[in-house]
Amino acid sequence: MTLQDIMTPNGLMAHNDIYIWASYASGAFVLITLALKIWRAKKNDERILRELEQKMRELSKKQV
């Protein structure tokens, strides 16, 4: 099968197309959203930790 077969009226798009594409669209949505959410949360935690470590360093310098 070629990409052209998918896009032509008699190809994949013609028969039960809505169910196939809805499945893959929902799959892409779930997987991309999940990956982005988890990656962003990790980046945010890294940023907060860096800021707190910086604050700790400044505090210990002041105490010295």
Added chain:
Amino acid sequence: MHRFANPARFMRLSNLFLPWTIGLTVLLFSLGLYYSFFLAPEDYQMGNTYRIMFLHVPAAYMAQFGYVIIAGASAVGFIWKHPLADQAARATAPMGAAFTALALVTGSLWGKPMWGTYWIWDARLTSMLILFFLYLGYMAVWQTIEDTARAARIASIVSLVGIVNVVIIKFSVDWWHSLHQPASLIRMNGPTIGGDMLIALLLMIGAFNMFFITLVMWRIQSLILRRRIGTLRQQLGGGHIS
């Protein structure tokens, strides 16, 4: 196992593994989707609609695999008090819930053209829905109980009780009459599908596994960082940086 239970060592090792798991995820998804759409032939009964299988089956496998991981890690955390075990179990839950939801949605979208309905209270479908609620319940325990040790203990019990449902999911199509087809991949006499269909399915399962491993590592890293953040905030006298 004890070596990996050290959070600092986990952070170091996971940072080494992550570029490889991300690369493999992209590679396996690219190959899997190419095989699924371009190389796997049309099914003689279901036509092209069967291609939903390449998404539905890996999602359903990962939904069950995720729960087995949670139960296993919870048992380790409950019995041997490994510092990372409870975090690993907790980190896995959102992915498991998302894969279960995806399996239910793609299953419904496959069911409509094949069975004429999006949903039926069939043993396989119902037990998958129960799995979804178990994931939600497990996550709710972690969200609602502030004392981490107590939350870990109760969440462990929830996950260990719920493991029975995974066994029910696996054998539901053998134990009860079901519209759902019986196992076609993991069975005593070998897979009932072959050729490019099997390759496509295995590639997609591999891609889902790598994706899952990548996300779990990110989540565990995040949970470890949050513990450090909590400790630093206490040392700084409860001051908050946002």
